[in-house]
Each structure stands twice: as structure tokens, then as C-alpha cells.
Amino acid sequence: xxxxxxxxxxxxxxxxxxxxxxxxxxxxxxxxxxxxxxxxxxxxxxxxxxxxxxxxxxxxxxxxxxxxxxxxxxxxxxxxxxxxxxxxxxxxxxxxxxxxxxxxxxxxxxxxxxxxxxxxxxxxxxxxxxxxxxxxxxxxxxxxxxxxxxxxxxxxxxxxxxxxxxxxxxxxxxxxxxxxxxxxxxxxxxxxxxxxxxxxxxxxxxxxxxxxxxxxxxxxxxxxxxxxxxxxxxxxxxxxxxxxxxxxxxxxxxxxxxxxxxxxxxxxxxxxxxxxxxxxxxxxxxxxxxxxxxxxxxxxxxxxxxxxxxxxxxxxxxxxxxxxxxxxxxxxxxxxxxxxxxxxxxxxxxxxxxxxxxxxxxxxxxxxxxxxxxxxxxxxxxxxxxxxxxxxxxxxxxxxxx
Numbered sequence: 001x002x003x004x005x006x007x008x009x010x011x012x013x014x015x016x017x018x019x020x021x022x023x024x025x026x027x028x029x030x031x032x033x034x035x036x037x038x039x040x041x042x043x044x045x046x047x048x049x050x051x052x053x054x055x056x057x058x059x060x061x062x063x064x065x066x067x068x069x070x071x072x073x074x075x076x077x078x079x080x081x082x083x084x085x086x087x088x089x090x091x092x093x094x095x096x097x098x099x100x101x102x103x104x105x106x107x108x109x110x111x112x113x114x115x116x117x118x119x120x121x122x123x124x125x126x127x128x129x130x131x132x133x134x135x136x137x138x139x140x141x142x143x144x145x146x147x148x149x150x151x152x153x154x155x156x157x158x159x160x161x162x163x164x165x166x167x168x169x170x171x172x173x174x175x176x177x178x179x180x181x182x183x184x185x186x187x188x189x190x191x192x193x194x195x196x197x198x199x200x201x202x203x204x205x206x207x208x209x210x211x212x213x214x215x216x217x218x219x220x221x222x223x224x225x226x227x228x229x230x231x232x233x234x235x236x237x238x239x240x241x242x243x244x245x246x247x248x249x250x251x252x253x254x255x256x257x258x259x260x261x262x263x264x265x266x267x268x269x270x271x272x273x274x275x276x277x278x279x280x281x282x283x284x285x286x287x288x289x290x291x292x293x294x295x296x297x298x299x300x301x302x303x304x305x306x307x308x309x310x311x312x313x314x315x316x317x318x319x320x321x322x323x324x325x326x327x328x329x330x331x332x333x334x335x336x337x338x339x340x341x342x343x344x345x346x347x348x349x350x351x352x353x354x355x356x357x358x359x360x361x362x363x364x365x366x367x368x369x370x371x372x373x374x375x376x377x378x379x380x381x382x383x384x385x386x387x388x389x390x391x392x393x394x395x396x397x398x399x400x401x402x
Contacts (some may be wrong), residue, residue, distance in 0.1 A: 006284060007326060008084060009075055011049030011206065015167060020217070021289050023174070024187070026185045026189045027035070027189050029180045029182075029186045029189070030186050030189035030190045030193060031191075031193075032176060032180060033176060033177055033180055033182065033186070033190060034190060034193050035348060036169075036173040036176045036177070037102045037173060037287070038112065039169050039172070039173075040166065040169040040170050040172075040286075040287035040308075041287045041288060041289060042233070043165050043166035043168075043169040043170075043287060044161070044166050044167070044244065044287035044288055044289040044307075044308045045161055045164045045289035045290070045291075045307070046166070047159065047162045047165075047166045047289070047308065047377065048289045048291045049289075049294075049295065050155060050158055050159040050307050051294075052291070052294040052302070052377060053155050054152065054156060055294075055365075056154045057155055058152065058153040060148050061145065061148045061149060061152060064141065064144055064145040064148055067141050067144075068138070068141040068145055068146065070144060071134060071137045071138050071141050072138055072141075073133045073188050074134050074137075074138075075135060075137075075138050077086060078130065078131045078134055079131070082128070082131060097312040102379070126219050130171070143182050157158060159376070163377045166287060166308055166377070167308075167377070169287065170285050170286065170287055170308060170310070171285075173285055173287070174285040175341075176178055176300065177285065177329070186276075191195050193363070194399065194400060194401075195400075196329050196400070197399075198396075205354035214325060242397070245287055275339065276397050276400065278318035278345075278362075278397060278401060279318050279319075279362055279401055280316075280318070280401045280402035281307070281315055281316060281317065281318050281345070281347065281380060281382050281398070281402075282307055282309050282313055282314070282315060282316075282369065282380060282397070282402070283313070283314040283315075283316050283363075284310070284313040284314060284386065284402070285309065285310070285313070285364070286307050286308060286309035286313065286380075287307070287308045287309075288305055288306065288307040288395075288398055288399075288402065289305070289306055290393075291305060291391075292304070292305065292393040292395055293395070300347075302347070303383055303391040304348070304381045304382050304383040304391070304394060305381075305382050305383075305393075305394045305395045305398050306378045306380070306381055307379055307380040307382060307398070307402075308377055308378070308381075309372065309379065309380065310368045310369065310371075310378065311351055311368070311369060311370050311378040312351060312367075312368045312369065313368065313369040314354075314368060315335075315347055315350065315365065315366055315367045315368060315380060316336050316363050316364045316365050316366075317339065317345075317360040317362060317363065317364050317366050318339070318345055318362070318367060318401075319337065319339030319341060319343065319345070319362055320339065320340050320361045320362045321337055321338045321339040321340045321341075321359070321360065322338050322357075322358065322359050322360065322361050323335055323336070323337050323338075323355075323357065323358060323360045323366050324336045324338075324357045325353050325356070325357060326365075327372075328373065329373065329374070330348070330373050330374045331346075331349065331371065331372075331373045331374075331381065331386070332348060332349050332350065332370070332371075332372025332373025332375065333348075333349070333350035333351065333352065333353060333367070333372045334346065334348045334350065334373075335347040335350065335367055335375070336351075336367055337360065337366065338388070342386075342387050342388060343384065343385065343386050343387065343388070344384075344385040344388045345382065345383065345385070346381075346382070346385070347366070347367065347380060347381070347382060347386055348373060348375075348380070348381035348382075348383075349369075349370055349371055349372070349373050349375040349378070349379060349380060349381055350367040350368060350369065350370050350372065350380075351367075351368045351369060351370025351372065352367060352368045352370070353366070353367045354366055354367050354368065382394055382398065384397050
């Protein structure tokens with residue numbers, strides 16, 4: 001588990017402080033740091049993907065338990081009906097020895113030939129074939145449930161392994177950043193790299209959107225031609241029939257032209273890269289992943305970005321405004337920062353708060369990272385609500401400044 005305080009001794013030569021923007025030394029340091037951050041972020045992504053898999057399995061297990069209970073109840077009802085039928089049959093025949101149907105787990109073993117024969121001769125309300133089919137459904141439901149529980153256990157073990165990998169990568173990142181002594185020049189190069197990545201991502205998204213639109217336009221253009229050809233074929237066929245019947249009127253004046261299909265809606269344009277006037281919500285060493293929309297227990301979907309960091313890592317206000325603290329079951333210790341822009345930011349799983357409800361300036365510490373509420377490894381759950389409305393994917397916001 002990540003601990004509150006990590007200290008490192010620099011090993012090897014440090015990058016020269018005070019280098020000018022654009023120097024090869026600063027660029028190289030930034031490349032090394034960014035590579036370490038990429039590794040840490042990839043490890044964080046794996047952790048949260050594994051957590052989503054566990055939540056999905058939890059939901060599936062709950063559904064499988066409901067299904068098993070339903071088929072077991074149906075089997076019990078059928079067993080009771082068959083027992084009543086057997087009792088009636090043996091009572092009328094004067095038999096003194098008969099075997100009641102046992103638990104449906106052992107139904108095939110306990111049903112003797114004599115009982116089966118007597119039941120099938122009676123006017124039973126349940127057919128034995130139907131009962132046998134339900135027994136098979138019970139067995140299948142139990143097997144399915146057991147398999148999902150085994151998968152959940154394996155997923156939990158895998159999650160623990162990935163946690164250790166992610167935490168090791170964050171420690172490694174801490175060492176590299178300590179060695180490289182991040183200064184203004186290196187931070188400038190890191191920000192330049194982030195902005196270039198954002199531009200490339202936006203350009204790729206725009207190119208994909210243009211390709212999708214071109215394909216939609218081409219499909220829309222082909223549909224009227226196909227409709228026109230079909231109308232021509234229909235007209236020709238109609239004319240042929242009319243001529244064969246001796247009708248001199250070869251035109252069908254009642255035929256209506258086929259309606260042109262509506263063009264496909266244009267895809268939404270890719271957002272331009274922007275820093276949105278915020279700073280990174282974590283001050284220290286961290287790794288984060290795009291977990292927007294990932295499944296969560298209870299049928300929920302994830303509406304934030306998760307950022308792994310050691311417990312106690314400072315959390316800061318991303319924008320000047322106000323902060324209000326609260327506590328809830330899922331988020332644990334939580335904070336709402338309402339920025340002066342009107343955008344609201346939600347922080348969850350804090351280990352502790354710093355200060356009380358108040359006005360804050362951008363970058364001011366408001367709490368410490370932790371794992372309160374419904375959390376595994378210590379991490380910050382961070383949401384963005386533009387204009388105080390619904391949450392939007394905060395990953396682009398964080399990726400632009402962290």
C-alpha cells in the first residue's frame with residue numbers, strides 16, 4: 001500500500017537547473033520524466049480496468065444468484081407436486097412402502113422405477129420430463145454461479161498484483177523526478193509535450209470524424225440512386241404489363257417518386273485542446289487513468305477520473321472559488337470546489353481535510369489523498385461539472401495539466 005511520505009536520494013547526475021527553454025538537456029529530462037509518467041499511467045489504467053472487471057463480475061454474480069434461486073424454487077414446487085401425486089397413487093393402491101422424492105440434488109438417484117411408474121400412471125400436474133429439465137437448469141445455474149465466483153477470486157488476485165505494479169511505478173517515477181530536479185524549464189518542456197499530444201489527439205479525432213462523415217455522405221448519395229433505379233424498374237414493369245393488356249397509356253401517373261432519405265447527422269467535432277484555466281488537483285507523484293463510464297457495483301457507471309497517489313499526498317483547489325466538505329458512503333471524505341467560472345469539481349476518498357468550508361485560491365491545499373469510502377488503493381476520484389451541471393469526462397482536463 002502506498003504510504004504517506006516518500007523521500008528519495010538523488011542518484012546519478014541531475015539535470016542542470018536554470019536551462020533555457022528548448023535546450024536539449026531540458027528536452028531530454030522531460031522525455032525521461034514523461035516516459036516514467038506514461039508507464040505509471042498505464043499501470044494505473046490496468047488497476048482501474050481490473051477494478052471495473054471485478055465490479056462487472058459482482059453484478060453478474062448477483063444476477064446469477066437470483067437466477068439460481070428462481071430455478072431452485074421452481075424445482076422445489078415441482079418436487080412437492082410429484083410427491084403429492086405419488087402419495088395419492090400409493091394410497092389408492094393400498095401400498096405401504098413408497099419413496100418420497102428427496103432433495104432435487106439427488107432426484108435422479110432417489111426416484112425408483114416403481115415410484116416413477118406409479119406417478120406417470122396418475123393424473124399428475126407435473127410431468128417428469130419437465131422436472132428433469134428443471135433439475136438440469138438448476139445444475140447449470142449452480143455451475144455458472146460457481147464459475148463466476150472463481151473468476152471474481154482470480155480477478156481480485158490480479159487486482160492486488162496490478163496494485164503492486166502501479167505503486168512500484170509511482171515510486172520509480174518519484175525517483176526519476178527527484179533525480180531530474182524538475183524546474184521551470186523542464187516543466188515548460190513537459191507542458192509543451194502535453195499540448196502536442198493533445199493537438200495530435202484532436203487532429204486524429206477530427207480526421208476520423210471527417211472520414212465518418214465522408215462515408216455517411218457517400219452512403220446517402222448512393223441511396224437515392226438505388227431508389228431511382230428501383231422506381232425505373234417498377235415503371236418499366238408497369239409499362240410492360242399495360243402494353244401486354246393492350247392499354248396504350250404506358251405512363252403510370254399515379255406513381256409517386258420515392259422519398260429521398262435524410263442525410264446522416266454529422267459527427268460531433270473533436271474538442272480543441274485546452275487547459276480550461278485549472279491546475280492539477282494533486283501536488284506530488286501520481287498516476288491516472290481514463291475510467292469515464294466504466295461499470296461500477298450497483299449498476300452505476302463511473303463519472304470521474306481516478307488518480308493513484310500515496311496516502312497523504314496534498315490535494316489542491318484546481319480553480320479559485322469556494323470549497324465545501326462532506327462525507328458519504330461511496331465517496332468517503334469528499335469536497336466540492338465551486339470555481340469562480342461556475343464549474344464545480346468533486347474530490348472523493350480523501351484521508352483528511354485541510355481547513356474548513358471557505359474561499360480558496362487556485363492551488364491552495366484542501367485535503368490529503370486517501371482511500372475512505374468505496375475505494376481500494378489510495379486514489380483521488382475527481383469529477384468536473386461545467387456550469388454546475390452534469391459531469392463530463394474529466395480525463396482531458398487532467399491530461400492537459402497533470
